[in-house]
Amino acid sequence: MTVDQIGVLVVDDNDDDAVLIGHSLTRAGLPVRVTRAETADEVTAALTGRRVDVVICDYNLPGVRAEEVLVQVREHDADLPFVLVSGQVGEETAADLMRAGARDFVLKDRLTRLAPAVQRELHEAAERRRHRRLEEQLRQSERLDSLGQLAGGIAHDFNNILAVISGYATMLTEELGPGHALHADALAIEQAAARGSGLTRQLLIFSGLEPSRPELLDLNVVATDMQRVLSRTLGEDVELSTMLSLNLPRITIDRSKLEQVIMNAAMNARAALPSGGRVTITTEVVRENGHVCLAVTDTGHGMPPEVAARAFEPFFTTKGRGRGTGLGLATAYGVIVDAGGTISLDSHPGQGTTLRICLPPAEVAAPVSTLVRRPAAASGSILVVEDEDGVRDIVARILRRAGYEVHAAADPAEALRLVHDGLRMDALLTDIIMPGMSGTQLAAELRKIRPALPVLFMSGYTSGPAPGGQELPADAPLLHKPFQSENLLNAVHAVLP
Ligand SMILES: Nc1ncnc2c1ncn2[C@@H]1O[C@H](COP(=O)(O)OP(=O)(O)OP(=O)(O)O)[C@@H](O)[C@H]1O
Ligand SMILES: [Mg+2]
Structure with a gap:
């Protein structure tokens, strides 16, 4: 027929x-x-x-x-x-x-x-x-909208809890040392908390609640920097290779979201290669429109057409309950389309799959972010302002352990009082949404006294435009909760003169 x-x-x-x-x-x-x-x-x-x-x-x-x-x-x-x-x-x-x-x-x-x-x-x-389909799509997007709001609502509290769990677990693991009988248990807590943060983050990015901080990036640099963590994700029986085109035009996108997209692709490739194989990361420029592309190709089991047709659908998964959320590709789609790019799948059952993302070249030249190396022992005095007791305590402990002198305040009013009483500090580390006054307002107040005061913001999420006076300046360094102690220390080191 x-x-x-x-x-x-x-x-x-x-x-x-x-x-x-x-x-x-x-x-x-x-x-x-x-x-x-x-x-x-x-x-x-x-x-x-x-x-x-x-x-x-x-x-x-x-x-x-x-x-x-x-x-x-x-x-x-x-x-x-x-x-x-x-x-x-x-x-x-x-x-x-x-x-x-x-x-x-x-x-x-x-x-x-x-x-x-x-x-x-x-x-x-x-x-x-056609009408029915449109109505169905509308209902679906309304469902996703309310889901996003729900996710955003709990993510804030959830992130704080995870930050506390993961902070104490890290400390336990280190304190106990590899020889201790409970070391493996502490490590298991740490890893579970990390999985939990991974999931919250995926949900936040997916629901559009995590603020975007686009920066100028070279896809080759991102791919190269990620190589280590990618090969760890893929495991020993998967061979990872990269084929990079030289001199790529740079693109503008939120780096951590882009990394999440590449990570999601790698995890999908891993799942499609139960008995090993090859994953190749390729970068290139499309001659016709100048778009810069990165492709993740695997030699895995591929997808039948009916799976490929639904792969980008939120919550669509073939992995079974509890094993996949079905948010990997939906998140990737949202991130790339948001950044003005395109994303596509090419899959052949039994032969493998290619996930390809293409982004328009950036128009203006801005400085490319660089990675900072942190010295072994830190010094300096830091004022930590955070209304959540658990988070404040763990942040303070992590910083003290690394060698910083820490002063902690439970809200902006207390912070201002400390400064008023003569506290000297080298940097301010503050939550954004707090009772009374926002972190951004506090920073502005303190900068009236110390114009060059380095400030690092921490935030669980920001859902759309924040209430008055809470917007972050575009270039403000921001640490997403929950964070690993490593990220916290790197970020603090980066803002210090
Ligand atoms: N590289 C791939 N090879 C074969 N099938 C794939 C590949 N990538 C995605 N798929 C198919 O698309 C589905 C949706 O992928 P997606 O990443 O959105 O969710 P998931 O991987 O199932 O769950 P999660 O990402 O939360 O672990 C997968 O369940 C799988 O069937
Ligand atoms: Mg996935």
Whole structure:
């Protein structure tokens, strides 16, 4: 059957009439494939068999009433066009049938009217289906919206809890040392907390609640920097190679989100390679539009077309409950499209998959972010302002252990009091959303006294525009909660003069 062929089910007891109906449609240029049915059973069989696009039903059937056929058709597909054909039928009956959902009515001695009626019905059914699909999409996006709000609402508290768990676990692990009987237990807590933060972060990025901080990046640098963590993710039996095109134009995107996209692709590749294989990261420039692309190719089991068609759908997963959230590619899609780029999949069952992201080249030249190296022992005095007791304590302990002198305040008012009483500090580390005054306002206040005061913000999430005075300056260094102690120390070191 060709795609364009129209599946017509003619319900008629008379062979000649059925042939005539088929002819009248063919003569009008409609490419039809006609199936005939006489009884209810035959109608059922026909509807569940090959595709039926329109049902043409005779009104005077000996074996089954047209009304019953109509009910049968509607139960099968509420949008399927149904055209009634009859030698003679009372006006009243016709009106009844139309009310019951038959959409058109043609007299047998006026069969030239049939083809236009069928065409109109097909067109209208297509419109109805399109409408339904749009409504479904709208409902789906509304569902996702409220899900995002829900995620954002709990993510803040959840992140604080995770920061505390992971901070203490790290400290426990280090304190106990590898020789201790409980070392493995502490390590397990640390890893579980890290998985938890990974998941929250994925949810926050997916729901668009994590603020974007686009920067100028070289895809080659990002790919190279990620090589170590990627090969750790892929494991020993997967060979990772990179094929980088030199001199790529730079792109603008939030670095940590881009890394998350690449990480998601790598984890999918890992899952598609249960007994090992190869993953290749390629960068290149598309000649036609100058877009810069990065592709992650695996030699894994690939996807059948019906999986590939749904792979970007949020919560679509073939990994089973508890093993995959189905947010990996949906998140990747959101991040890349947000940054003005495109993302596509190319997959062949049994051969492998390529996930390709393309981003427009950046227009303005801005400094490329560089990685800072942190010295072994730190020094300096830091004022930590955070209203969440657990987070404040663990942050203070991490900083003290690294060698910093730490002063802690539970809110901006206390911080201002400390400074007023003569506290000297080399940097301010502050939460953003706090009671009374925001972290950004506090920073502004302190900078009236110390204009060059280095400030590092920490934040669980910001959902859209923050309440008055809480917007972050574009270049403000920001640490997302929950963070590993490593990130905290790196960020603090980076803002210090
Ligand atoms: N490289 C790949 N090879 C084969 N199938 C893939 C690949 N990438 C994605 N898929 C298919 O697409 C589905 C959706 O991927 P996605 O990353 O969105 O979610 P997931 O991997 O199932 O869950 P999560 O990312 O939360 O672990 C996967 O379940 C898998 O069936
Ligand atoms: Mg995934």
